[in-house]
Amino acid sequence: xxxNDRKIRILEAIITDYIATAEPIGSRTIARKYNLGISPxxxxxxxxxLEELGFIEQPHTSAGRVPSQKGYRLYVxxxxxxxxxxxxxADFLKNAISFNVNRIEYMMEQTAKALAMLTSYTTVxxxxxxRKVKVKHIQLIPIDESEIAAVIVLDNKAIKNNIIRVxxxxxxxxxxKISSGINGxxxxxxxxDIDSGAITELMRSFTQYKDMVTKVLKAVISALHQExxxxxYTSGVKNLLGFPEFSDVTKVKNIFQTFEEKDMxxxxxxxxxxxSADKIxxxxxxxxxxxxxxxxxxxxxxYRFGNNSVGKIGIIGPTRMNYSQTVxxxxxxxxxxxxVIGAFxxxxxxxxxx
Amino acid sequence: xxxNDRKIRILEAIITDYIATAEPIGSRTIARKYNLGISPxxxxxxxxxLEELGFIEQPHTSAGRVPSQKGYRLYVxxxxxxxxxxxxxADFLKNAISFNVNRIEYMMEQTAKALAMLTSYTTVxxxxxxRKVKVKHIQLIPIDESEIAAVIVLDNKAIKNNIIRVxxxxxxxxxxKISSGINGxxxxxxxxDIDSGAITELMRSFTQYKDMVTKVLKAVISALHQExxxxxYTSGVKNLLGFPEFSDVTKVKNIFQTFEEKDMxxxxxxxxxxxSADKIxxxxxxxxxxxxxxxxxxxxxxYRFGNNSVGKIGIIGPTRMNYSQTVxxxxxxxxxxxxVIGAFxxxxxxxxxx
DNA sequence: AGTTAGCACTCGACCTGATTGAGTGCTAAC
DNA sequence: GTTAGCACTCAATCAGGTCGAGTGCTAACT
Numbered sequence: 001x002x003x004n005d006r007k008i009r010i011l012e013a014i015i016t017d018y019i020a021t022a023e024p025i026g027s028r029t030i031a032r033k034y035n036l037g038i039s040p041x042x043x044x045x046x047x048x049x050l051e052e053l054g055f056i057e058q059p060h061t062s063a064g065r066v067p068s069q070k071g072y073r074l075y076v077x078x079x080x081x082x083x084x085x086x087x088x089x090a091d092f093l094k095n096a097i098s099f100n101v102n103r104i105e106y107m108m109e110q111t112a113k114a115l116a117m118l119t120s121y122t123t124v125x126x127x128x129x130x131r132k133v134k135v136k137h138i139q140l141i142p143i144d145e146s147e148i149a150a151v152i153v154l155d156n157k158a159i160k161n162n163i164i165r166v167x168x169x170x171x172x173x174x175x176x177k178i179s180s181g182i183n184g185x186x187x188x189x190x191x192x193d194i195d196s197g198a199i200t201e202l203m204r205s206f207t208q209y210k211d212m213v214t215k216v217l218k219a220v221i222s223a224l225h226q227e228x229x230x231x232x233y234t235s236g237v238k239n240l241l242g243f244p245e246f247s248d249v250t251k252v253k254n255i256f257q258t259f260e261e262k263d264m265x266x267x268x269x270x271x272x273x274x275x276s277a278d279k280i281x282x283x284x285x286x287x288x289x290x291x292x293x294x295x296x297x298x299x300x301x302x303y304r305f306g307n308n309s310v311g312k313i314g315i316i317g318p319t320r321m322n323y324s325q326t327v328x329x330x331x332x333x334x335x336x337x338x339x340v341i342g343a344f345x346x347x348x349x350x351x352x353x354x
Numbered sequence: 355x356x357x358n359d360r361k362i363r364i365l366e367a368i369i370t371d372y373i374a375t376a377e378p379i380g381s382r383t384i385a386r387k388y389n390l391g392i393s394p395x396x397x398x399x400x401x402x403x404l405e406e407l408g409f410i411e412q413p414h415t416s417a418g419r420v421p422s423q424k425g426y427r428l429y430v431x432x433x434x435x436x437x438x439x440x441x442x443x444a445d446f447l448k449n450a451i452s453f454n455v456n457r458i459e460y461m462m463e464q465t466a467k468a469l470a471m472l473t474s475y476t477t478v479x480x481x482x483x484x485r486k487v488k489v490k491h492i493q494l495i496p497i498d499e500s501e502i503a504a505v506i507v508l509d510n511k512a513i514k515n516n517i518i519r520v521x522x523x524x525x526x527x528x529x530x531k532i533s534s535g536i537n538g539x540x541x542x543x544x545x546x547d548i549d550s551g552a553i554t555e556l557m558r559s560f561t562q563y564k565d566m567v568t569k570v571l572k573a574v575i576s577a578l579h580q581e582x583x584x585x586x587y588t589s590g591v592k593n594l595l596g597f598p599e600f601s602d603v604t605k606v607k608n609i610f611q612t613f614e615e616k617d618m619x620x621x622x623x624x625x626x627x628x629x630s631a632d633k634i635x636x637x638x639x640x641x642x643x644x645x646x647x648x649x650x651x652x653x654x655x656x657y658r659f660g661n662n663s664v665g666k667i668g669i670i671g672p673t674r675m676n677y678s679q680t681v682x683x684x685x686x687x688x689x690x691x692x693x694v695i696g697a698f699x700x701x702x703x704x705x706x707x708x
Numbered sequence: 709a710g711t712t713a714g715c716a717c718t719c720g721a722c723c724t725g726a727t728t729g730a731g732t733g734c735t736a737a738c
Numbered sequence: 739g740t741t742a743g744c745a746c747t748c749a750a751t752c753a754g755g756t757c758g759a760g761t762g763c764t765a766a767c768t
Contacts, residue, residue, distance in 0.1 A: 029730090061732070136498075143507055159505070159515035159517075161505070172530075219456075238611055241603050241607040256595065380761080395712050396710085414720075416720075710768090712768095715762105717763105723757100726754105727750105729748100732746080733746085734746100
């Protein structure tokens, strides 16, 4: 049996209609709504074939047809026409997000929120993270009689701070000397580079400040680990409640469970991922391996932030989600984020929003 | 009509039962389950009185009775016996949260999560925030050929960083001189203290680094404002879906809407608040002024963090929530947080968790 | 006077059966 | 190859009936 042009047009009609209405669609409705120039009976025959080919399925006899996972896949890969963002949509994105590289968390939070509002699906965004973070600079700053701050600048532009309590604080000059000494040893070290060799060297260099240096070391290691700990921003979880396929509370509960678990979200965004690919990926229904998200599709993309730093964005909706709009929105936001970084690297400092 | 002892015992039975089952309860059931030594008929008479007094109500004729808002209020204020946390519950809290003052965000996140798991309600936690934040110390650190980091230590122990791009970077000694110069002027300033006087003084002192100083100033102002921007951690939103009173999806949607809006949560935790009071507050049903949360109760408390810094914790459940357990849990966690801060102030540095 | 047994009544929950309508597959004619 | 016609299926909807948990009222009992 061949998937001829007419079959494809019928399949497309079914998918379009189902995305819009969430109702199984029958032959007569297709004949009425879409002018294909053929009678319901003919459509019935074609639909019967489409079902046998696995592109549509029937919830039960005497109901209309519904696209299958395979059907959506065909649609997404071959049928769907890429669409550009409307002016309103583009404007919305531009206004909803204050692109400010100095406040990345805030920017990511806004991004998640804006995408959720625009698509009315659920959005998950991870902060840009480097694969391996290294120390770029360490500076000790006196705060008061008993506390100093260890400021640790990392090579991905992140800065971490730890307050350290010490019995008696060296004066500023001495502290600067210690800072540059520590710098000499720890500069360009990643978490695993800090081995016993580096540690004993440090201890030997600063015997009289052993206690303080130990604490600084701990802070550095903690900072490096912290930085590998990915932040995840979620928004629009409640949006899913609006779709009829999720009117069953127990079903939704499992989905929400997943959304509250950071690890799940990260695997969701990363699973089977090719980081080098800049293409948008679409994962339909059961193609993700999470039982709870069987009725959801995910449209996801990576965005780049500097050289080796990559963040992820995912939009999660029902399998019958509006793929073309979602892809368009995602394309736009990735382009936007890239350009912000570009401007930053080229000399702008991102500005402040007040 | 007087609210005699027997009426009170019946009311208590109704509330206890309803909290456990979420089902309206009738006279016969009370007679069977609670040995009050009176017949259903007598109970019926008393219930009729209780209804007239406004402590219970009937969803419809021929259904059992359900506690009213006034009923819960009486229960919470007079009837409920305070209960201590069980050993298991206390252990759970202790193990679920790594009390580490150097990673406050992480600690708050864990606190929210632990409370949500323990109570099976929704938890909202705000970071401890001071009313007015002041600059304690500013330090400029060179990062590379074109960037310096402005590290801004605030008097509430928070540290903020901004990367600043400048055309040509002064050497370290010069930078230190500039740092201490800026410090001299901006130290102990809050956001509103930075007026035109301070700004012109700064500009006069550093005419040759005007550009850089302007950017530092912007960073300081931004940091002070950022610090006044409260972080809110929410957990266990999905928990509400498990309760029969929230099996209607559209109802839940409105509630979730509220939970996604930070401002709403903050007013929810702060409304009619007496910050000086350390007592736990209970807000029943419509006593909060948010239409969407009419069917929810909130148990909330403040915790102190240092001198003038206060955070809030709220636990949100159905009106028939388990008030005595919730209060016990909240008491425990507030005590715990206080003691962590105490230890910190007394000389511990909070440790690192690896 | 307070308590209780008895009884009629109410009303949601649940089951059953009939009807409707959207949909199908098959067959025969165009 | 296309289509009209027809028998068939099945979820959804509605009406009617029964059940049971609950009530309020009255009269009798302590």
